[in-house]
Amino acid sequence: MKAKHQRLTLALLALVALIGAGLLAAFALRDQASYFYTPSDIVAKKPEAGQAIRLGGMVEVGSIKRDADGVTVNFIVQDGDARQAVSYTGITPDLFVEGSGVVADGSLTADGQFVAETLLAKHDENYVPRELEGIDMTGTPQATGTLIE
Amino acid sequence: MHAYANPARFLSIARPLTPWLFGLGILLIAAGSVYGLVLAPADRLMGDSVRILYIHVPASWLAMGGWTGIAIASIMQIVWQHPLAAVAARAIALPGAMFAAMSLMTGSIWARPTWGTWWVWDGRVTSVLVLFFLYLAYIALANASSGKGGVSRVTAIFGIVGAINIPIINRSVVWWNTLHQKASITVGGSSIDSAFLWPLLVNVIGFSLLFGAIVLMRMRAVLAETKVEARLKRMAAE
Numbered sequence: 505m506k507a508k509h510q511r512l513t514l515a516l517l518a519l520v521a522l523i524g525a526g527l528l529a530a531f532a533l534r535d536q537a538s539y540f541y542t543p544s545d546i547v548a549k550k551p552e553a554g555q556a557i558r559l560g561g562m563v564e565v566g567s568i569k570r571d572a573d574g575v576t577v578n579f580i581v582q583d584g585d586a587r588q589a590v591s592y593t594g595i596t597p598d599l600f601v602e603g604s605g606v607v608a609d610g611s612l613t614a615d616g617q618f619v620a621e622t623l624l625a626k627h628d629e630n631y632v633p634r635e636l637e638g639i640d641m642t643g644t645p646q647a648t649g650t651l652i653e
Numbered sequence: 654m655h656a657y658a659n660p661a662r663f664l665s666i667a668r669p670l671t672p673w674l675f676g677l678g679i680l681l682i683a684a685g686s687v688y689g690l691v692l693a694p695a696d697r698l699m700g701d702s703v704r705i706l707y708i709h710v711p712a713s714w715l716a717m718g719g720w721t722g723i724a725i726a727s728i729m730q731i732v733w734q735h736p737l738a739a740v741a742a743r744a745i746a747l748p749g750a751m752f753a754a755m756s757l758m759t760g761s762i763w764a765r766p767t768w769g770t771w772w773v774w775d776g777r778v779t780s781v782l783v784l785f786f787l788y789l790a791y792i793a794l795a796n797a798s799s800g801k802g803g804v805s806r807v808t809a810i811f812g813i814v815g816a817i818n819i820p821i822i823n824r825s826v827v828w829w830n831t832l833h834q835k836a837s838i839t840v841g842g843s844s845i846d847s848a849f850l851w852p853l854l855v856n857v858i859g860f861s862l863l864f865g866a867i868v869l870m871r872m873r874a875v876l877a878e879t880k881v882e883a884r885l886k887r888m889a890a891e
Contacts, residue, residue: 508732508733511731511732512732515728515731515732515813518813519813522813522814522816522817523817523820525817526817526820526821530821530824530828533829534828534829537776537828537829538776538829538830538831539773539774539775539776539829539830539831539832540830540832541830542830560830560832596769597766597767597768597769598698598699598700598766598767599698599699599767599768599769601698604698607832622769622770623769624768624769624770624773624832625767625768625769626768626832626834627698627699627767627768627834628834628835629834629835629836629837629844629845630837630844630845631696631703631706631837631844631845631846631849632696632697632846633693633694633695633696633697633846633848633849634694634695634696634697635694
């Protein structure tokens with residue numbers, strides 16, 4: 505075996521080992537490295553009341569309700585399987601619309617309501633110009649585009 | 654491959670190629686940016702902040718492409734001991750780090766109005782930050798290597814080991830729940846409307862050409878430096 509081939513074999517073996525190690529680490533991190541939990545995760549493993557968690561999912565269409573004080577908003581976050589009622593007091597991001605993604609920091613109360621302290625909007629991978637608003641070309645469900653005033 | 658190993662031959666190609674890559678790159682970036690920043694429409698939800706896309710996407714692509722280049726060059730250095738491979742890897746590191754920083758900064762500026770925060774520790778954002786730190790470590794290691802313009806074996810091995818982060822960045826939005834959206838442009842097509850896609854494509858190509866020009870310029874600078882060093886050594890010996 506020539507020295508060049510020996511080095512090539514060694515380099516290839518090292519690459520395979522590296523990729524294997526990387527994949528194993530990523531696999532082990534699968535749950536821990538997630539930025540948020542979905543409503544299904546909460547149903548599967550209910551956290552204690554008051555425990556800080558981060559909830560992520562889609563805002564259910566037709567579920568956003570504003571309180572009379574103008575800054576408290578109640579809505580339902582769902583992921584297709586489970587639903588979770590959320591309340592938040594504060595200024596919502598521009599992208600917080602029905603049917604779009606949100607991520608909320610907060611905790612569950614004793615009666616199962618999620619009280620959010622911070623609210624982040626998640627943008628999806630679809631980019632649509634204003635002129636084409638409401639025209640569904642991709643066939644995928646998308647935000648209704650009605651900004652909550 | 655070794656046909657281009659001779660620095661004189663490499664220079665005879667690189668020298669005339671550099672101004673072409675540079676000129677064409679700048680031209681495309683100018684065209685793509687005017688198209689993207691002025692003529693392209695605003696996004697349905699994001700409004701004008703969608704325009705950061707035209708810098709953010711090329712920067713991210715080149716930050717990842719740069720390290721892929723470093724990894725390939727490092728393998729060539731170790732296995733085939735190609736003399737120019739180490740010079741190329743070293744030349745890529747600085748612009749690569751710059752584009753990684755640009756990706757993080759533009760992403761942060763976009764995230765403030767869109768997500769409602771400057772920074773989150775989600776899988777995508779964190780793995781790109783790690784890429785930026787890997788670049789810094791690579792530059793430090795490369796500068797600590799002695800020898801003819803190239804980099805040490807340890808630096809090359811680090812270049813290969815660091816490449817494990819590239820598929821992690823790419824897959825992070827699939828493996829984990831992240832705040833960052835999933836890939837818009839995939840093999841199957843694009844979920845970016847064509848009104849946004851064209852200027853984006855022009856800018857990606859433009860920035861890539863500019864990146865190529867910068868790498869060639871830096872390779873020539875490294876080669877010139879080793880020539881100067883060799884000449885000084887000869888003069889000192891006489």
